[in-house]
Amino acid sequence: MSARILIVDDVPANTRLLEARLLAEYYQTATARDGFEALNMARDWQPDLILLDVMMPGMDGFECCRRLKADAATRHIPVVMVTALGQPAERLRGLEAGADDFLTKPVESDTLMARVRSLVRLKRLLDEWHARSETARALGLGADPFAIPSVVGTRALVVDDWDVSAATSMDALPLEGITAVRARDGKEAMALAQEQSFDLIAISLSLAGEDSLRLISALRGGPRTHETPLLLLAEPEARDQVVRAFELGASDWLTLPVDENELRVRARNQIRRKIYQDRLRSDLGSALEMALIDPLTGLYNQRYLRRHLAGLVDGGQGNQLSVLMVDVDFFKRVNDNHGHSTGDKALRLIADTLRTNTRVFDSLARYGGEEFVVVMPGADQDDAMLAAERLRAAVESAVFNAPSGEPLPLTVSVGIGCAAGRTTTPEALLNTADTALYAAKAAGRNRVMMGALPAVG
Numbered sequence: 001m002s003a004r005i006l007i008v009d010d011v012p013a014n015t016r017l018l019e020a021r022l023l024a025e026y027y028q029t030a031t032a033r034d035g036f037e038a039l040n041m042a043r044d045w046q047p048d049l050i051l052l053d054v055m056m057p058g059m060d061g062f063e064c065c066r067r068l069k070a071d072a073a074t075r076h077i078p079v080v081m082v083t084a085l086g087q088p089a090e091r092l093r094g095l096e097a098g099a100d101d102f103l104t105k106p107v108e109s110d111t112l113m114a115r116v117r118s119l120v121r122l123k124r125l126l127d128e129w130h131a132r133s134e135t136a137r138a139l140g141l142g143a144d145p146f147a148i149p150s151v152v153g154t155r156a157l158v159v160d161d162w163d164v165s166a167a168t169s170m171d172a173l174p175l176e177g178i179t180a181v182r183a184r185d186g187k188e189a190m191a192l193a194q195e196q197s198f199d200l201i202a203i204s205l206s207l208a209g210e211d212s213l214r215l216i217s218a219l220r221g222g223p224r225t226h227e228t229p230l231l232l233l234a235e236p237e238a239r240d241q242v243v244r245a246f247e248l249g250a251s252d253w254l255t256l257p258v259d260e261n262e263l264r265v266r267a268r269n270q271i272r273r274k275i276y277q278d279r280l281r282s283d284l285g286s287a288l289e290m291a292l293i294d295p296l297t298g299l300y301n302q303r304y305l306r307r308h309l310a311g312l313v314d315g316g317q318g319n320q321l322s323v324l325m326v327d328v329d330f331f332k333r334v335n336d337n338h339g340h341s342t343g344d345k346a347l348r349l350i351a352d353t354l355r356t357n358t359r360v361f362d363s364l365a366r367y368g369g370e371e372f373v374v375v376m377p378g379a380d381q382d383d384a385m386l387a388a389e390r391l392r393a394a395v396e397s398a399v400f401n402a403p404s405g406e407p408l409p410l411t412v413s414v415g416i417g418c419a420a421g422r423t424t425t426p427e428a429l430l431n432t433a434d435t436a437l438y439a440a441k442a443a444g445r446n447r448v449m450m451g452a453l454p455a456v457g
């Protein structure tokens, strides 16, 4: 997973070191020597992640982070503050400035890569979320679905038998609005996790007399917890166990004793990622679907079709592209003589016939009452003509009966608009197809007509 990383540090030796490590993992990098340069580069280059030194002359890292998070053009970019060792106060200041994570100097290679990978994944989810929200907004759906989700009101389970450490976690999480519930051992943790739902589970890897890895494996296999983010709390020397836990599906880790501010950012990031993932899978997906699918036929609606066609025309300057406009002949008679429910059945039959007689990458839409459009990327005049004729014949030969049992012959007329490798617009293609459809109707219906080729342009 390649990503763009901006490294900000006033000491060139530091930037060179980080850059070398990131380049070795195939990340793209850029460097800035002070806060002002960082702000400009963040806006212009739009990195996926910013590694930001705290101590810099002029504008320090805190101020730079605050400005990044205050600017709509950069606030979605994760910022990792690089602080000096053993400075908890700096972490709190970083947190207040809006930092997404921390690294301690000297930056250790594995930790750097773990942080980078984790935040780049979060950024990718955010980008996908943003893209879908833009489509939703462009289509006039909802207010602002692209708000960074709040973790307030979410719930975390803290599995830790050490009272001092547990107390830190139980105090820190509510500062983010996260309700914390404590379990003292694996058995209690499993019982709680089966009864209640949690958005995050923090697990100590040093549970006395217990194998925490077994607990992690059990949680990953549990129906309520198999996708819940697991945050490890590990002694600095427990590196091998951390690696094993990651193989079992742990999401991130913190070293013991727990730093309150570090726990806050890690918990927040993990819960947000879960929220993005869940929403991408359900809410926005179905909201989009509801707004873009014709409920009667299950085909796309005109709104989707226009947007999709605009994308194809923009993206493929001068590519082959054809549009079929399909209209049911004498449909009004079906409705008038046999009722609307019979009319609806006829439309569904035609939609199914279109579906089974087009390619998987063609798009089908119900364009109006009894009008359908097929968008065929890559299809030239001959391809479009063959497809249209196949559709026409398939509808003509389909068996359709009125409620009385009386057979009702159905036919369609088809007009074709073909880009023929020339630059065109969605409107021009649809108009060409519509004019050809009109000609097919005028010529007696149940036939296919090719529209005039677009002018060279």
Ligand SMILES: [Mg+2]
Pocket: 009, 010, 011, 053, 054, 055, 056
């Ligand atoms: Mg510095």
